[in-house]
Amino acid sequence: MTGTAATVAARDPMPGIAAMCAGVACLCVNDAFAKALTEGYSPLQILFLRSLIALPFAAAIAVGTGGPQALVSRRPLAHLARGGLVIAAALMFFTSFRYLGLAEATGLIFVAPIFITALSALVLREPVGWRRWLAVAAGFAGVLIVVRPGAAAFQPASVLPVLAALFYAVLMLSARWLDARESVWTMQLWLVGSSVLLSGLAVGFVWTPVPAGDLWAFGCIALFGTLGMTLITQAFRMAPAVVIAPLDYTALLWATGFGWLFWQEVPDRATAVGAAVIVASGVFIMIRERRAAG
Template sequence: MLDHRGLQDRRTRATAGARSALAGTAGAEAAAGSALPAIGTICLGILFLCTNDAVAKWLTEYYAPLQLVFMRNLIALPLVALLAVGLRGKGVLYTRHTRLHALRGALVVAAAVAFFTGLTLLPLAEATALVFAAPLFITALSVPLLGEHVGWRRWAACLVGFTGVLVIVQPGGETFQTASLLPLGTAVLYALLMLSARRIGSAESVWTLMVQVTFWPLLFSALVLPFVWETPRPEHLLGFAALALCGTLGMTLITQAFRMAPAAVVAPFDYTALLWATVFGFVLWGEVPGAWTYVGAGIIIMSGIYILFRERRRR
Protein backbone atom coordinates (compact mmCIF):
# COMPACT_ATOMS: atom_id res chain seq x y z
CA MET A 1 0.00 0.00 0.00
CA LEU A 2 1.45 3.39 -1.08
CA ASP A 3 2.24 5.97 1.53
CA HIS A 4 -0.09 8.97 1.19
CA ARG A 5 2.74 11.49 1.55
CA GLY A 6 4.89 9.69 -1.07
CA LEU A 7 2.00 9.64 -3.50
CA GLN A 8 1.48 13.36 -2.98
CA ASP A 9 5.18 14.03 -3.64
CA ARG A 10 4.99 12.10 -6.89
CA ARG A 11 1.96 14.08 -7.98
CA THR A 12 3.73 17.32 -7.12
CA ARG A 13 6.82 16.34 -9.14
CA ALA A 14 4.69 15.22 -12.06
CA THR A 15 2.77 18.48 -12.02
CA ALA A 16 6.00 20.49 -11.83
CA GLY A 17 7.45 18.49 -14.72
CA ALA A 18 4.36 19.09 -16.82
CA ARG A 19 4.49 22.80 -16.09
CA SER A 20 8.20 22.90 -16.98
CA ALA A 21 7.52 21.09 -20.25
CA LEU A 22 4.66 23.46 -21.07
CA ALA A 23 6.86 26.45 -20.22
CA GLY A 24 9.64 25.11 -22.46
CA THR A 25 7.19 24.57 -25.31
CA ALA A 26 5.73 28.02 -24.84
CA GLY A 27 9.25 29.51 -24.80
CA ALA A 28 10.16 27.71 -28.03
CA GLU A 29 6.93 28.86 -29.65
CA ALA A 30 7.58 32.42 -28.50
CA ALA A 31 11.14 32.31 -29.87
CA ALA A 32 9.88 30.94 -33.17
CA GLY A 33 7.17 33.58 -33.28
CA SER A 34 9.64 36.39 -32.59
CA ALA A 35 11.84 35.12 -35.42
CA LEU A 36 9.04 35.11 -37.98
CA PRO A 37 9.16 38.89 -38.66
CA ALA A 38 12.93 38.67 -39.25
CA ILE A 39 12.51 35.68 -41.56
CA GLY A 40 9.77 37.48 -43.49
CA THR A 41 11.96 40.57 -43.72
CA ILE A 42 14.97 38.78 -45.18
CA CYS A 43 12.80 36.80 -47.61
CA LEU A 44 11.29 40.05 -48.87
CA GLY A 45 14.75 41.60 -49.12
CA ILE A 46 16.00 38.64 -51.15
CA LEU A 47 13.00 38.98 -53.47
CA PHE A 48 13.89 42.63 -54.09
CA LEU A 49 17.54 41.75 -54.82
CA CYS A 50 16.52 39.00 -57.23
CA THR A 51 14.22 41.48 -58.96
CA ASN A 52 17.22 43.83 -59.14
CA ASP A 53 19.26 41.06 -60.81
CA ALA A 54 16.48 40.27 -63.30
CA VAL A 55 16.18 43.95 -64.27
CA ALA A 56 19.96 44.16 -64.62
CA LYS A 57 20.00 41.12 -66.90
CA TRP A 58 17.40 42.83 -69.11
CA LEU A 59 19.21 46.18 -69.20
CA THR A 60 22.61 44.65 -70.02
CA GLU A 61 21.16 43.81 -73.42
CA TYR A 62 21.33 47.56 -74.16
CA TYR A 63 23.90 49.13 -71.81
CA ALA A 64 27.37 48.39 -70.45
CA PRO A 65 27.42 46.91 -66.92
CA LEU A 66 29.43 49.90 -65.70
CA GLN A 67 26.63 52.25 -66.79
CA LEU A 68 24.16 50.16 -64.79
CA VAL A 69 26.37 50.57 -61.72
CA PHE A 70 26.47 54.34 -62.24
CA MET A 71 22.74 54.77 -62.83
CA ARG A 72 21.79 52.53 -59.92
CA ASN A 73 23.92 54.43 -57.43
CA LEU A 74 23.05 57.83 -58.89
CA ILE A 75 19.38 57.21 -58.12
CA ALA A 76 19.99 55.27 -54.90
CA LEU A 77 22.38 57.70 -53.16
CA PRO A 78 19.78 60.42 -52.39
CA LEU A 79 17.36 57.75 -51.12
CA VAL A 80 19.96 56.14 -48.86
CA ALA A 81 21.29 59.49 -47.60
CA LEU A 82 17.81 60.81 -46.76
CA LEU A 83 16.90 57.60 -44.99
CA ALA A 84 20.16 57.55 -43.03
CA VAL A 85 19.98 61.21 -41.99
CA GLY A 86 16.31 60.87 -41.07
CA LEU A 87 17.05 57.94 -38.77
CA ARG A 88 20.46 58.87 -37.34
CA GLY A 89 21.09 62.55 -38.05
CA LYS A 90 23.73 64.30 -40.17
CA GLY A 91 26.59 62.69 -38.29
CA VAL A 92 25.90 59.45 -40.14
CA LEU A 93 27.39 61.02 -43.28
CA TYR A 94 30.88 61.27 -41.76
CA THR A 95 33.48 58.54 -41.40
CA ARG A 96 36.97 58.02 -40.00
CA HIS A 97 37.75 55.26 -42.50
CA THR A 98 37.71 57.12 -45.81
CA ARG A 99 40.43 55.04 -47.48
CA LEU A 100 38.87 51.75 -46.43
CA HIS A 101 35.46 52.87 -47.69
CA ALA A 102 37.05 53.89 -50.99
CA LEU A 103 38.58 50.42 -51.28
CA ARG A 104 35.21 48.86 -50.53
CA GLY A 105 33.64 51.05 -53.20
CA ALA A 106 36.12 49.74 -55.77
CA LEU A 107 35.26 46.19 -54.72
CA VAL A 108 31.56 46.91 -55.19
CA VAL A 109 32.13 48.24 -58.71
CA ALA A 110 34.28 45.26 -59.69
CA ALA A 111 31.79 42.77 -58.20
CA ALA A 112 28.79 44.39 -59.88
CA VAL A 113 30.50 44.57 -63.28
CA ALA A 114 31.57 40.93 -63.04
CA PHE A 115 28.11 39.76 -62.03
CA PHE A 116 26.22 41.87 -64.57
CA THR A 117 28.56 40.66 -67.32
CA GLY A 118 28.01 37.09 -66.19
CA LEU A 119 24.24 37.62 -66.45
CA THR A 120 24.61 38.32 -70.16
CA LEU A 121 26.24 34.92 -70.71
CA LEU A 122 24.70 32.58 -68.12
CA PRO A 123 21.23 31.61 -66.92
CA LEU A 124 20.12 33.72 -63.97
CA ALA A 125 19.81 30.69 -61.65
CA GLU A 126 23.30 29.40 -62.46
CA ALA A 127 24.93 32.79 -61.85
CA THR A 128 23.04 33.12 -58.57
CA ALA A 129 24.05 29.62 -57.44
CA LEU A 130 27.75 30.36 -58.03
CA VAL A 131 27.59 33.56 -55.97
CA PHE A 132 26.45 31.38 -53.05
CA ALA A 133 30.12 30.38 -52.73
CA ALA A 134 30.83 33.74 -51.04
CA PRO A 135 30.60 32.36 -47.43
CA LEU A 136 33.15 29.71 -48.37
CA PHE A 137 35.58 32.37 -49.57
CA ILE A 138 34.88 34.48 -46.46
CA THR A 139 35.91 31.55 -44.26
CA ALA A 140 38.99 30.72 -46.32
CA LEU A 141 40.21 34.32 -46.68
CA SER A 142 39.62 35.23 -43.03
CA VAL A 143 42.76 33.24 -42.13
CA PRO A 144 45.38 35.14 -44.18
CA LEU A 145 43.62 38.52 -44.09
CA LEU A 146 42.32 38.71 -40.51
CA GLY A 147 44.40 36.05 -38.80
CA GLU A 148 41.31 34.17 -37.65
CA HIS A 149 41.43 30.54 -36.61
CA VAL A 150 39.42 28.11 -38.72
CA GLY A 151 38.99 24.59 -37.35
CA TRP A 152 39.17 21.42 -39.38
CA ARG A 153 35.38 21.10 -39.51
CA ARG A 154 34.94 24.45 -41.24
CA TRP A 155 37.85 23.71 -43.57
CA ALA A 156 36.16 20.42 -44.46
CA ALA A 157 32.89 22.26 -45.07
CA CYS A 158 34.73 24.68 -47.38
CA LEU A 159 36.21 21.81 -49.38
CA VAL A 160 32.78 20.20 -49.70
CA GLY A 161 31.33 23.55 -50.79
CA PHE A 162 33.99 24.01 -53.45
CA THR A 163 33.10 20.52 -54.68
CA GLY A 164 29.62 21.92 -55.27
CA VAL A 165 31.17 24.75 -57.28
CA LEU A 166 32.97 22.21 -59.45
CA VAL A 167 29.71 20.31 -59.95
CA ILE A 168 28.13 23.46 -61.39
CA VAL A 169 31.10 24.70 -63.41
CA GLN A 170 32.28 21.24 -64.58
CA PRO A 171 35.79 22.28 -65.67
CA GLY A 172 37.03 20.12 -68.49
CA GLY A 173 33.52 19.01 -69.38
CA GLU A 174 31.59 19.74 -72.55
CA THR A 175 29.27 22.14 -70.74
CA PHE A 176 32.08 24.21 -69.19
CA GLN A 177 31.83 27.94 -69.82
CA THR A 178 34.55 30.42 -68.94
CA ALA A 179 31.70 32.84 -68.17
CA SER A 180 31.12 30.82 -64.98
CA LEU A 181 34.29 32.41 -63.61
CA LEU A 182 32.55 35.81 -63.55
CA PRO A 183 29.99 35.07 -60.80
CA LEU A 184 32.72 33.13 -58.98
CA GLY A 185 34.84 36.27 -59.13
CA THR A 186 31.84 38.16 -57.78
CA ALA A 187 31.74 35.76 -54.82
CA VAL A 188 35.43 36.39 -54.08
CA LEU A 189 34.99 40.17 -54.31
CA TYR A 190 31.90 40.01 -52.10
CA ALA A 191 33.88 38.01 -49.54
CA LEU A 192 36.58 40.69 -49.53
CA LEU A 193 33.87 43.32 -49.10
CA MET A 194 32.47 41.54 -46.03
CA LEU A 195 35.91 40.99 -44.53
CA SER A 196 36.78 44.66 -45.00
CA ALA A 197 33.64 45.55 -43.03
CA ARG A 198 35.13 43.67 -40.06
CA ARG A 199 38.09 46.05 -40.22
CA ILE A 200 35.71 48.93 -39.65
CA GLY A 201 34.07 47.14 -36.75
CA SER A 202 30.98 48.30 -34.90
CA ALA A 203 32.23 51.84 -34.29
CA GLU A 204 30.31 53.14 -37.30
CA SER A 205 26.59 52.82 -37.89
CA VAL A 206 25.31 50.44 -40.52
CA TRP A 207 23.72 53.50 -42.15
CA THR A 208 27.15 55.09 -42.52
CA LEU A 209 28.31 51.93 -44.28
CA MET A 210 25.32 52.06 -46.63
CA VAL A 211 25.93 55.71 -47.53
CA GLN A 212 29.60 55.09 -48.18
CA VAL A 213 29.03 51.90 -50.17
CA THR A 214 26.68 53.86 -52.42
CA PHE A 215 28.76 57.03 -52.78
CA TRP A 216 32.13 55.51 -53.72
CA PRO A 217 30.84 53.18 -56.48
CA LEU A 218 29.02 56.17 -57.95
CA LEU A 219 32.23 58.19 -57.97
CA PHE A 220 34.42 55.42 -59.43
CA SER A 221 31.94 54.45 -62.13
CA ALA A 222 31.51 58.12 -63.10
CA LEU A 223 35.25 58.36 -63.86
CA VAL A 224 35.04 55.66 -66.53
CA LEU A 225 31.47 56.33 -67.67
CA PRO A 226 32.36 58.57 -70.68
CA PHE A 227 33.96 55.58 -72.40
CA VAL A 228 30.84 53.38 -72.23
CA TRP A 229 27.95 55.86 -72.02
CA GLU A 230 24.79 55.24 -74.01
CA THR A 231 21.96 57.73 -73.76
CA PRO A 232 19.15 55.92 -71.88
CA ARG A 233 16.02 55.28 -73.89
CA PRO A 234 12.79 56.68 -72.39
CA GLU A 235 11.30 53.19 -72.13
CA HIS A 236 14.29 52.09 -70.00
CA LEU A 237 14.16 54.89 -67.41
CA LEU A 238 11.66 52.95 -65.32
CA GLY A 239 14.04 50.00 -65.41
CA PHE A 240 16.91 52.11 -64.05
CA ALA A 241 14.63 53.39 -61.29
CA ALA A 242 13.61 49.80 -60.45
CA LEU A 243 17.28 48.83 -60.37
CA ALA A 244 18.03 51.47 -57.75
CA LEU A 245 14.84 51.01 -55.74
CA CYS A 246 14.98 47.21 -55.59
CA GLY A 247 18.69 47.16 -54.79
CA THR A 248 18.31 49.73 -52.00
CA LEU A 249 15.22 48.11 -50.50
CA GLY A 250 16.79 44.67 -50.71
CA MET A 251 19.96 45.65 -48.86
CA THR A 252 18.01 47.69 -46.28
CA LEU A 253 15.59 44.85 -45.51
CA ILE A 254 18.36 42.25 -45.29
CA THR A 255 20.34 44.50 -42.95
CA GLN A 256 17.25 45.01 -40.80
CA ALA A 257 16.59 41.26 -40.69
CA PHE A 258 20.04 40.62 -39.24
CA ARG A 259 19.31 43.24 -36.58
CA MET A 260 15.99 41.61 -35.68
CA ALA A 261 17.24 38.05 -35.12
CA PRO A 262 20.52 36.09 -34.85
CA ALA A 263 22.39 35.37 -38.07
CA ALA A 264 21.91 31.62 -37.59
CA VAL A 265 18.15 32.16 -37.82
CA VAL A 266 17.91 34.43 -40.85
CA ALA A 267 21.03 33.68 -42.94
CA PRO A 268 19.81 30.31 -44.32
CA PHE A 269 16.88 32.10 -45.95
CA ASP A 270 19.37 33.98 -48.12
CA TYR A 271 19.32 30.87 -50.29
CA THR A 272 15.70 31.50 -51.32
CA ALA A 273 17.39 33.60 -54.01
CA LEU A 274 17.85 30.43 -56.05
CA LEU A 275 14.08 29.89 -56.11
CA TRP A 276 13.37 33.42 -57.34
CA ALA A 277 16.24 33.32 -59.84
CA THR A 278 14.81 30.10 -61.30
CA VAL A 279 11.32 31.60 -61.56
CA PHE A 280 12.50 34.86 -63.15
CA GLY A 281 14.85 33.08 -65.53
CA PHE A 282 12.16 30.68 -66.74
CA VAL A 283 9.32 33.22 -67.03
CA LEU A 284 11.32 36.03 -68.65
CA TRP A 285 13.90 34.18 -70.75
CA GLY A 286 12.76 30.56 -70.85
CA GLU A 287 15.92 29.45 -69.04
CA VAL A 288 15.97 25.92 -67.64
CA PRO A 289 19.27 25.26 -65.84
CA GLY A 290 20.59 21.71 -65.89
CA ALA A 291 20.10 19.34 -62.98
CA TRP A 292 23.78 19.63 -62.02
CA THR A 293 23.25 23.33 -61.25
CA TYR A 294 20.80 22.42 -58.50
CA VAL A 295 22.92 19.52 -57.24
CA GLY A 296 25.94 21.79 -56.94
CA ALA A 297 23.86 24.58 -55.42
CA GLY A 298 22.52 22.17 -52.82
CA ILE A 299 26.06 21.15 -51.83
CA ILE A 300 27.15 24.80 -51.57
CA ILE A 301 24.08 25.74 -49.53
CA MET A 302 24.51 22.90 -47.04
CA SER A 303 28.20 23.76 -46.64
CA GLY A 304 27.41 27.43 -46.09
CA ILE A 305 24.77 26.67 -43.47
CA TYR A 306 27.11 24.29 -41.66
CA ILE A 307 29.87 26.92 -41.59
CA LEU A 308 27.36 29.43 -40.21
CA PHE A 309 26.33 27.15 -37.35
CA ARG A 310 29.94 26.21 -36.55
CA GLU A 311 30.81 29.90 -36.41
CA ARG A 312 27.90 30.54 -34.06
CA ARG A 313 28.87 27.63 -31.81
CA ARG A 314 32.50 28.71 -31.71
CA ARG A 315 31.55 32.22 -30.59
Protein backbone atom coordinates in the same frame (compact mmCIF):
# COMPACT_ATOMS: atom_id res chain seq x y z
CA MET B 1 25.21 36.40 -24.38
CA THR B 2 25.24 40.19 -24.51
CA GLY B 3 22.20 42.26 -23.65
CA THR B 4 21.56 43.16 -27.28
CA ALA B 5 21.92 39.58 -28.47
CA ALA B 6 19.67 38.35 -25.69
CA THR B 7 17.02 40.90 -26.63
CA VAL B 8 17.13 39.84 -30.29
CA ALA B 9 16.99 36.15 -29.39
CA ALA B 10 13.99 36.72 -27.11
CA ARG B 11 11.88 38.34 -29.82
CA ASP B 12 9.38 36.60 -32.07
CA PRO B 13 11.56 35.68 -35.09
CA MET B 14 8.69 35.77 -37.62
CA PRO B 15 8.96 39.52 -38.44
CA GLY B 16 12.68 39.06 -39.02
CA ILE B 17 12.08 36.00 -41.19
CA ALA B 18 9.49 37.90 -43.22
CA ALA B 19 11.84 40.88 -43.64
CA MET B 20 14.69 38.63 -44.75
CA CYS B 21 12.58 36.76 -47.29
CA ALA B 22 11.18 40.03 -48.65
CA GLY B 23 14.66 41.57 -48.83
CA VAL B 24 16.08 38.58 -50.71
CA ALA B 25 13.14 38.70 -53.13
CA CYS B 26 13.82 42.42 -53.76
CA LEU B 27 17.47 41.74 -54.55
CA CYS B 28 16.45 39.01 -56.99
CA VAL B 29 14.10 41.47 -58.73
CA ASN B 30 17.09 43.83 -58.88
CA ASP B 31 19.17 41.08 -60.53
CA ALA B 32 16.42 40.27 -63.02
CA PHE B 33 16.23 43.90 -64.14
CA ALA B 34 20.03 44.00 -64.38
CA LYS B 35 20.04 40.90 -66.59
CA ALA B 36 17.43 42.45 -68.87
CA LEU B 37 19.38 45.71 -69.13
CA THR B 38 22.70 43.98 -69.99
CA GLU B 39 21.20 43.26 -73.40
CA GLY B 40 21.53 46.95 -74.30
CA TYR B 41 23.87 48.58 -71.78
CA SER B 42 27.33 48.08 -70.35
CA PRO B 43 27.37 46.58 -66.84
CA LEU B 44 29.41 49.63 -65.78
CA GLN B 45 26.67 52.00 -66.93
CA ILE B 46 24.03 49.90 -65.16
CA LEU B 47 26.05 50.02 -61.95
CA PHE B 48 26.65 53.77 -62.23
CA LEU B 49 23.00 54.66 -62.82
CA ARG B 50 21.79 52.25 -60.13
CA SER B 51 24.14 53.79 -57.58
CA LEU B 52 23.41 57.36 -58.69
CA ILE B 53 19.65 56.90 -58.35
CA ALA B 54 20.04 55.03 -55.04
CA LEU B 55 22.33 57.67 -53.48
CA PRO B 56 19.56 60.08 -52.33
CA PHE B 57 17.62 57.16 -50.83
CA ALA B 58 20.71 55.95 -48.96
CA ALA B 59 21.36 59.47 -47.68
CA ALA B 60 17.76 59.90 -46.54
CA ILE B 61 17.84 56.58 -44.66
CA ALA B 62 21.20 57.44 -43.03
CA VAL B 63 20.01 60.87 -41.88
CA GLY B 64 16.62 59.54 -40.81
CA THR B 65 18.14 56.86 -38.60
CA GLY B 66 21.32 58.55 -37.38
CA GLY B 67 20.89 62.27 -37.89
CA PRO B 68 23.17 64.56 -39.94
CA GLN B 69 26.25 63.10 -38.29
CA ALA B 70 25.54 59.84 -40.14
CA LEU B 71 26.77 61.55 -43.32
CA VAL B 72 30.29 61.88 -41.91
CA SER B 73 32.87 59.11 -41.94
CA ARG B 74 36.14 58.87 -40.05
CA ARG B 75 37.69 56.57 -42.69
CA PRO B 76 36.80 57.96 -46.15
CA LEU B 77 39.72 56.27 -47.92
CA ALA B 78 38.66 52.90 -46.55
CA HIS B 79 35.17 53.49 -47.91
CA LEU B 80 36.68 54.41 -51.28
CA ALA B 81 38.61 51.14 -51.36
CA ARG B 82 35.46 49.23 -50.48
CA GLY B 83 33.66 51.04 -53.31
CA GLY B 84 36.26 49.62 -55.68
CA LEU B 85 35.48 46.14 -54.41
CA VAL B 86 31.75 46.72 -54.94
CA ILE B 87 32.37 47.81 -58.52
CA ALA B 88 34.58 44.80 -59.24
CA ALA B 89 32.03 42.36 -57.80
CA ALA B 90 29.05 43.98 -59.55
CA LEU B 91 30.81 44.16 -62.92
CA MET B 92 31.71 40.47 -62.76
CA PHE B 93 28.21 39.47 -61.69
CA PHE B 94 26.32 41.66 -64.16
CA THR B 95 28.59 40.62 -67.04
CA SER B 96 27.85 36.96 -66.28
CA PHE B 97 24.15 37.64 -66.93
CA ARG B 98 24.93 38.01 -70.62
CA TYR B 99 26.10 34.41 -70.85
CA LEU B 100 24.60 32.45 -67.96
CA GLY B 101 21.14 31.73 -66.66
CA LEU B 102 19.99 33.75 -63.68
CA ALA B 103 19.83 30.68 -61.41
CA GLU B 104 23.29 29.48 -62.44
CA ALA B 105 24.91 32.86 -61.77
CA THR B 106 23.06 33.17 -58.44
CA GLY B 107 24.06 29.66 -57.36
CA LEU B 108 27.73 30.33 -58.06
CA ILE B 109 27.88 33.66 -56.21
CA PHE B 110 26.69 31.86 -53.08
CA VAL B 111 30.22 30.57 -52.73
CA ALA B 112 30.97 33.95 -51.07
CA PRO B 113 30.45 32.72 -47.45
CA ILE B 114 32.84 29.87 -48.21
CA PHE B 115 35.44 32.34 -49.46
CA ILE B 116 34.90 34.40 -46.29
CA THR B 117 35.67 31.39 -44.10
CA ALA B 118 38.76 30.46 -46.10
CA LEU B 119 40.10 34.03 -46.16
CA SER B 120 39.42 34.45 -42.44
CA ALA B 121 41.73 31.53 -41.76
CA LEU B 122 44.40 32.16 -44.39
CA VAL B 123 44.64 35.97 -44.24
CA LEU B 124 43.27 36.98 -40.84
CA ARG B 125 44.61 33.89 -39.06
CA GLU B 126 41.30 33.20 -37.37
CA PRO B 127 40.79 29.66 -36.04
CA VAL B 128 38.77 27.45 -38.38
CA GLY B 129 38.18 23.85 -37.32
CA TRP B 130 38.46 20.82 -39.53
CA ARG B 131 34.68 20.57 -39.96
CA ARG B 132 34.48 24.03 -41.49
CA TRP B 133 37.51 23.31 -43.68
CA LEU B 134 35.68 20.21 -44.88
CA ALA B 135 32.64 22.36 -45.66
CA VAL B 136 34.87 24.80 -47.56
CA ALA B 137 36.25 21.94 -49.65
CA ALA B 138 32.73 20.67 -50.30
CA GLY B 139 31.63 24.16 -51.35
CA PHE B 140 34.41 24.45 -53.89
CA ALA B 141 33.57 20.96 -55.12
CA GLY B 142 30.04 22.26 -55.70
CA VAL B 143 31.50 25.09 -57.78
CA LEU B 144 33.39 22.57 -59.90
CA ILE B 145 30.18 20.59 -60.44
CA VAL B 146 28.44 23.70 -61.77
CA VAL B 147 31.37 25.07 -63.80
CA ARG B 148 32.52 21.68 -65.16
CA PRO B 149 36.04 22.73 -66.21
CA GLY B 150 37.35 20.61 -69.08
CA ALA B 151 33.89 19.36 -70.06
CA ALA B 152 32.16 20.18 -73.33
CA ALA B 153 29.52 22.14 -71.40
CA PHE B 154 32.13 24.39 -69.75
CA GLN B 155 31.52 28.13 -70.18
CA PRO B 156 34.38 30.51 -69.33
CA ALA B 157 31.73 33.00 -68.15
CA SER B 158 30.98 30.65 -65.25
CA VAL B 159 34.14 31.93 -63.62
CA LEU B 160 32.72 35.47 -63.41
CA PRO B 161 30.20 34.87 -60.56
CA VAL B 162 32.91 33.01 -58.65
CA LEU B 163 35.24 35.99 -58.98
CA ALA B 164 32.35 38.26 -57.98
CA ALA B 165 31.90 36.12 -54.86
CA LEU B 166 35.60 36.47 -54.07
CA PHE B 167 35.46 40.28 -54.32
CA TYR B 168 32.27 40.27 -52.23
CA ALA B 169 33.98 38.16 -49.56
CA VAL B 170 36.88 40.61 -49.40
CA LEU B 171 34.32 43.43 -49.17
CA MET B 172 32.66 41.80 -46.16
CA LEU B 173 35.98 41.25 -44.40
CA SER B 174 37.08 44.81 -45.20
CA ALA B 175 34.40 46.12 -42.84
CA ARG B 176 37.12 45.72 -40.19
CA TRP B 177 38.97 48.62 -41.79
CA LEU B 178 36.19 50.95 -40.71
CA ASP B 179 35.66 52.77 -37.46
CA ALA B 180 33.52 50.60 -35.19
CA ARG B 181 31.55 53.68 -34.13
CA GLU B 182 30.10 54.15 -37.63
CA SER B 183 26.55 52.90 -38.10
CA VAL B 184 25.57 50.39 -40.76
CA TRP B 185 23.65 53.19 -42.51
CA THR B 186 26.75 55.37 -42.73
CA MET B 187 28.64 52.43 -44.17
CA GLN B 188 25.90 51.80 -46.73
CA LEU B 189 25.74 55.48 -47.72
CA TRP B 190 29.48 55.76 -48.27
CA LEU B 191 29.52 52.47 -50.16
CA VAL B 192 26.90 53.77 -52.58
CA GLY B 193 28.59 57.17 -52.83
CA SER B 194 32.03 55.72 -53.54
CA SER B 195 30.48 53.46 -56.19
CA VAL B 196 29.00 56.53 -57.89
CA LEU B 197 32.33 58.36 -57.78
CA LEU B 198 34.54 55.52 -59.03
CA SER B 199 32.18 54.18 -61.71
CA GLY B 200 31.50 57.76 -62.84
CA LEU B 201 35.19 58.20 -63.68
CA ALA B 202 34.99 55.53 -66.40
CA VAL B 203 31.36 55.35 -67.45
CA GLY B 204 31.84 57.96 -70.17
CA PHE B 205 33.89 55.44 -72.19
CA VAL B 206 30.98 52.99 -72.41
CA TRP B 207 28.01 55.34 -72.20
CA THR B 208 24.93 54.55 -74.26
CA PRO B 209 22.12 57.14 -74.44
CA VAL B 210 19.19 56.05 -72.28
CA PRO B 211 15.76 56.55 -73.88
CA ALA B 212 12.96 57.70 -71.60
CA GLY B 213 11.31 54.29 -71.88
CA ASP B 214 14.24 52.61 -70.10
CA LEU B 215 14.53 55.03 -67.19
CA TRP B 216 11.90 53.17 -65.18
CA ALA B 217 14.00 49.98 -65.33
CA PHE B 218 17.04 51.77 -63.91
CA GLY B 219 14.78 53.28 -61.26
CA CYS B 220 13.51 49.82 -60.34
CA ILE B 221 17.05 48.52 -59.93
CA ALA B 222 17.87 51.34 -57.54
CA LEU B 223 14.58 50.96 -55.67
CA PHE B 224 14.64 47.18 -55.24
CA GLY B 225 18.38 47.10 -54.53
CA THR B 226 18.11 49.72 -51.78
CA LEU B 227 14.90 48.24 -50.37
CA GLY B 228 16.39 44.76 -50.36
CA MET B 229 19.51 45.78 -48.44
CA THR B 230 17.43 47.80 -45.96
CA LEU B 231 15.07 44.89 -45.28
CA ILE B 232 17.93 42.43 -44.86
CA THR B 233 19.75 44.76 -42.48
CA GLN B 234 16.59 45.15 -40.41
CA ALA B 235 16.01 41.39 -40.44
CA PHE B 236 19.31 40.80 -38.65
CA ARG B 237 18.23 43.32 -36.02
CA MET B 238 14.87 41.62 -35.53
CA ALA B 239 15.87 37.95 -35.23
CA PRO B 240 18.95 35.81 -34.44
CA ALA B 241 21.48 35.56 -37.27
CA VAL B 242 21.43 31.76 -37.09
CA VAL B 243 17.74 31.88 -38.08
CA ILE B 244 18.02 34.68 -40.63
CA ALA B 245 21.25 33.99 -42.53
CA PRO B 246 20.28 30.66 -44.18
CA LEU B 247 17.20 32.34 -45.68
CA ASP B 248 19.54 34.17 -48.05
CA TYR B 249 19.54 30.98 -50.10
CA THR B 250 15.86 31.43 -50.95
CA ALA B 251 17.29 33.64 -53.70
CA LEU B 252 17.85 30.46 -55.69
CA LEU B 253 14.10 29.88 -55.80
CA TRP B 254 13.42 33.41 -57.00
CA ALA B 255 16.27 33.32 -59.52
CA THR B 256 15.07 30.01 -60.94
CA GLY B 257 11.50 31.30 -61.17
CA PHE B 258 12.46 34.58 -62.84
CA GLY B 259 14.83 32.81 -65.21
CA TRP B 260 12.12 30.41 -66.32
CA LEU B 261 9.40 33.07 -66.52
CA PHE B 262 11.29 35.71 -68.53
CA TRP B 263 14.05 33.81 -70.36
CA GLN B 264 12.75 30.22 -70.43
CA GLU B 265 15.86 29.11 -68.51
CA VAL B 266 15.80 25.72 -66.82
CA PRO B 267 18.92 24.78 -64.79
CA ASP B 268 20.41 21.46 -65.84
CA ARG B 269 21.09 18.64 -63.40
CA ALA B 270 24.73 19.53 -62.81
CA THR B 271 23.83 23.13 -61.96
CA ALA B 272 21.11 21.99 -59.55
CA VAL B 273 23.37 19.46 -57.82
CA GLY B 274 26.33 21.86 -57.59
CA ALA B 275 24.14 24.67 -56.24
CA ALA B 276 22.70 22.29 -53.62
CA VAL B 277 26.22 21.35 -52.49
CA ILE B 278 27.23 25.04 -52.27
CA VAL B 279 24.11 25.89 -50.26
CA ALA B 280 24.56 22.94 -47.90
CA SER B 281 28.20 23.90 -47.31
CA GLY B 282 27.29 27.53 -46.64
CA VAL B 283 24.53 26.63 -44.18
CA PHE B 284 26.84 24.22 -42.35
CA ILE B 285 29.53 26.91 -42.05
CA MET B 286 26.97 29.37 -40.65
CA ILE B 287 25.84 26.85 -38.03
CA ARG B 288 29.40 25.99 -36.99
CA GLU B 289 30.39 29.67 -36.76
CA ARG B 290 27.33 30.36 -34.63
CA ARG B 291 28.26 27.54 -32.26
CA ALA B 292 31.86 28.70 -32.10
CA ALA B 293 30.76 32.24 -31.27
CA GLY B 294 28.18 31.18 -28.72
